[in-house]
Amino acid sequence: MEPALSLAAEVDSYDRLYRNGLYWLFWHSRKPEPELLEAHRTGAIHGKRALEIGCGGATHSLWLASHGYAVTAADFAPSALKLAQRKARARKLTLDFRLLDVTQPSDLGAPFDLIFDRECLQDLETREAREAYARNVTGWLAPGGMLLVVSHVATAGAPPPRRPHLPEAEIPSLFEHLTLESVSDLHVGAVLLWMKTVVPAERHRLERFPYKQLVSFKSVRRAYRFRKP
Numbered sequence: 001m002e003p004a005l006s007l008a009a010e011v012d013s014y015d016r017l018y019r020n021g022l023y024w025l026f027w028h029s030r031k032p033e034p035e036l037l038e039a040h041r042t043g044a045i046h047g048k049r050a051l052e053i054g055c056g057g058a059t060h061s062l063w064l065a066s067h068g069y070a071v072t073a074a075d076f077a078p079s080a081l082k083l084a085q086r087k088a089r090a091r092k093l094t095l096d097f098r099l100l101d102v103t104q105p106s107d108l109g110a111p112f113d114l115i116f117d118r119e120c121l122q123d124l125e126t127r128e129a130r131e132a133y134a135r136n137v138t139g140w141l142a143p144g145g146m147l148l149v150v151s152h153v154a155t156a157g158a159p160p161p162r163r164p165h166l167p168e169a170e171i172p173s174l175f176e177h178l179t180l181e182s183v184s185d186l187h188v189g190a191v192l193l194w195m196k197t198v199v200p201a202e203r204h205r206l207e208r209f210p211y212k213q214l215v216s217f218k219s220v221r222r223a224y225r226f227r228k229p
């Protein structure tokens with residue numbers, strides 16, 4: 001396992017990926033995750049105050065805002081927020097954008113009925129950082145609020161790539177003050193196949209995600225739905 005990057009290096013690395021458009025190669029999706037759509041459709045989200053952490057290009061925040069949610073969209077990469085703000089302006093949507101590190105305590109104003117995270121928690125490289133995340137998120141949720149986390153997880157016996165960092169076995173103790181309502185398996189196969197064919201041409205530019213790592217990126221991708229009692 002490679003050593004953890006410093007926070008400044010993490011921010012810089014993400015910031016460059018957003019600035020030069022490479023974010024699109026790795027994780028960006030123009031379509032919201034089906035688990036979020038399902039939670040909305042079935043009325044499982046008990047209110048309209050939503051927070052997205054690690055919002056990136058803000059596909060999910062913008063979708064939520066366009067469906068009547070009051071959205072706070074947070075990320076620690078300034079260029080991600082600029083990108084998201086440009087999209088919001090183009091769609092005439094108003095969101096509360098926050099530049100923050102999710103492992104630090106922050107006053108976000110209101111408790112939230114929904115906190116959504118697509119692939120931010122998996123970036124936190126130490127148990128200490130993940131505990132700080134869990135503490136903050138639990139505090140930001142309203143009673144009855146939902147935390148929906150989409151993440152690559154390292155299952156028992158999996159080889160240890162640099163990412164993902166979220167060990168599946170850690171999840172219950174990490175979110176001990178929340179109730180786990182459901183876990184769903186998500187598909188990654190098509191994305192991986194596409195990456196394997198497209199990425200070699202870009203290899204020299206990919207400091208953050210070396211090709212070798214992408215090829216060994218055989219993780220399980222899951223959606224975890226928690227509820228604050």
Ligand SMILES: C[S@@+](CC[C@H](N)C(=O)[O-])C[C@H]1O[C@@H](n2cnc3c(N)ncnc32)[C@H](O)[C@@H]1O
Pocket residue numbers: 014027028029053054055056057058059074075076077080100101102103117118119120123124
């Ligand atoms: C894999 S990207 C996913 C982005 C977005 N959720 C999406 O699905 O397109 C992870 C995002 O989390 C952000 N991030 C990582 N660690 C963070 C932290 N400690 N605090 C805030 N944002 C963080 C990164 O800047 C990046 O935008």
